[in-house]
Amino acid sequence: MILDSKIPDGPLEEKWDRHRFNLKLVNPANKRKHRVIVVGTGLAGASAAASLGELGYDVLSFCFQDSARRAHSIAAQGGINAAKNYRNDGDSVFRLFYDTVKGGDYRSREANVHRLAAVSVNIIDQCVAQGVPFAREYGGLLDNRSFGGAQVSRTFYARGQTGQQLLLGAYGALMRQVHAKKVKLYTRHEMLDLVVIDGKARGIITRDLVTGALERWIADAVCLATGGYGNVFFLSTNAKNCNVTAAYRAYRRGAYFANPCFTQIHPTCIPVSGDHQSKLTLMSESLRNDGRVWVPKNKGDQRSPRDVPESERDYYLERRYPSFGNLVPRDVASRNAKAQCDEGKGVGPGGYGVYLDFSDAIERDSLATIQAKYGNLFDMYEEITGENAYHVPMRIYPAVHYTMGGLWVDYNLMGTIPGLFVLGEANFSDHGANRLGASALMQGLADGYFILPYTIGGYIASQSGLGGQTTQHEAFAEAESAVRERAEKLLSVNGKRTVDSFHRQLGKLMWEYCGMSRTRGGLEHLLKEIPGLRAEFWENVTVQGSPGEFNQCLERAGRVADFLEFAELMATDALSREESCGGHFREEHQTEDGEAKRDDENFCHVSAWAFKGVGVTPELHKEPLTFENVKLTQRSYK
């Protein structure tokens, strides 16, 4: 199959406008006759479902939490980017576009990224109109900060709870449509399969998590806004229940999966403290604006940080990257931390941590200023570690945070299965091999408020409706019985090992061999280990209870079973990409001073994988990437 990204013709700045004009429209009176399924109520899903409801479609919305407001987007702390240039500091749509393409290490589509940058300004307008309480200045206008290495202040924020406030805005819009009976909302419902009829996405199978009942849902189009797959590593900053099932099941039904190995490791997380840990906690990246990262110059230095004199500290980021210093992009900061620890200079229990020190900032700006800026983060740190970071430097270490890879979509956000749309973190589209801070919230809301509502109309208008199909179609029956049999199989293994123990073991393997840095040998080893672990899972897992009840053990088992297949896809992708770019670092491909070395001649493409069977090597399709507006350069943050 030739991957057609459907990028419109014309100059970069005009593509989206022209495309919107060329898209067919659905007659307003007919919209209510068209049903759209939206799975997920995070920023992407809630904004999409609400906007589609406003337009008049018959919308069904699903999430597995007990309320739409609890989607993982709620946890985003730092902020959301927009090219408003309110600071008059030289920002523009083109600069945000440029920064995003460069930050993504030239592995994203120019046209998509430009559109994202262009609609970013509408997002802020929309959210403010909804009453999102963004931070303001005394004059009453919106405040901004510089975030995640950007050299302009384009990040809007609501204290340390930006994701929460944006999601509550989108959730409010969704609730309004539920009240207006335009959207029907099904919480505690988990999508367990995609139904494809005559090559088109036509519906889903869900499990009611309270009663265990399986249900069939049919629609003109299916939208997945189901988030990222960072929990394949078991430990990540993602919410406990984030998983790959929806996207993976779509992949098994024929949707291509793009760049699965592109994962983002966030540099500022609280280090792992022991085997009991169920997840890792992010400390907002904004801390790097004032904190200085260092390790002792001498290996194995056991002194308390306060006893290490200035001359024996290595502020390695400032030393190696004089112009960006502590604000280098996430992948660079993360890898450098790992390198220091691998050299034996790490601090804290286990030696996997580096210091993030605020003493200079406190001296410069006063304790009160630092408290006002980061008080809640320092409190959170103390709660978790029992240490007071105003007195001793914080200890931080990188952790899995975000997945740039996802289901392949074209410019319309449609996957390789017609009628299947994918938005938010679940798609692969805009961040290339590395995402810039505060850009995921922007992308989720751009997709849901301002892109999908247009492009889905173009699809629906070009189709002739359901043509009398119902959930009685054999494709529904087949999918439903596959889901039922799988649950029964999981419950009947009756082995000795818990679901979590498999998940932890898989996570450790992935972190070791497919984490911050990867090698051919390691990945080959991983590809041998995963099938063995998967086989053991199906022979020796224990899953309690029955399918017809509230059964969290069964929920987890299904998700881990999918991770055990998906992990192999990730490793295959990482192995095939013989270059380093962004978050994908192959040790074989680095410059003399240890930076990622891209191979634009052979790898300037999107790798989109087609499912060929469990344990069978998937088929690779390449979408070449062309850059007409940005010159490919070696990223340099020196």
Place this chain on the structure above:
Amino acid sequence: MKFTLKVWRQPARDKPGRFETHEVSDVSPDTSFLEMLDILNNRLEGESKSPIVFDSDCREGICGACSIVINGRAHGDGEGTTTCQLYMRNFKDGETLVLEPFRARAFPVLKDLVVDRSAFDRIIQAGGYVSVNTGAPQDANALPVPKVNADLAMDAAQCIGCGACVAACKNASAMLFVGAKVSHLALLPQGAVERERRVLSMIEQMEAEGFGNCTNEYECEAQCPKQISVSNIARLNREFYRAKARE
């Protein structure tokens, strides 16, 4: 560390429940409260017993999913924390901990420690938003908001919708939850147009769901993980009478 847990077990919505006792030992003080339950659940699963069902997701105090009454207090004893933000170092070694769901007439138990809080969603549906369609509203900075008001609105908007206020209240009142949303929007110019309609319909829905009245016990504020102030209840009352007067 070592703990004795008395946990509420209830197989389904309309089935009777009872307390079940479990011992957990060798718990490291750095373990979070929910991780301690994970450890227990893994042990139960290994012994082919059914694990304890409880809600959680973000595990960092923001999604509002976790909801356990520990020794009679919603989210336990910590000040301004959710259940998922409790660490075992904050408990006494050898302590007995009683774990119950967030009980209230409007929050029926679904299983063990999980309750149905969809009543909160329905209250928001009744009007807890600004009615703007997606489109091209005016430029965000065309509507300045005094910083004091924006900050007060944010204080109220921080509510995570966990329901601790209801579980804490002897009347199972939802006034703090409703007050927080009404205040957030009443303090901002964006909320002005629907100000009266919003408070009336949200209160009406609150009553229809079977939440009790507020008798100024202030336990809601004391047990709120976001320490949302009861002044929001006072504002809710003012907004309500103001709207009634204009009806």
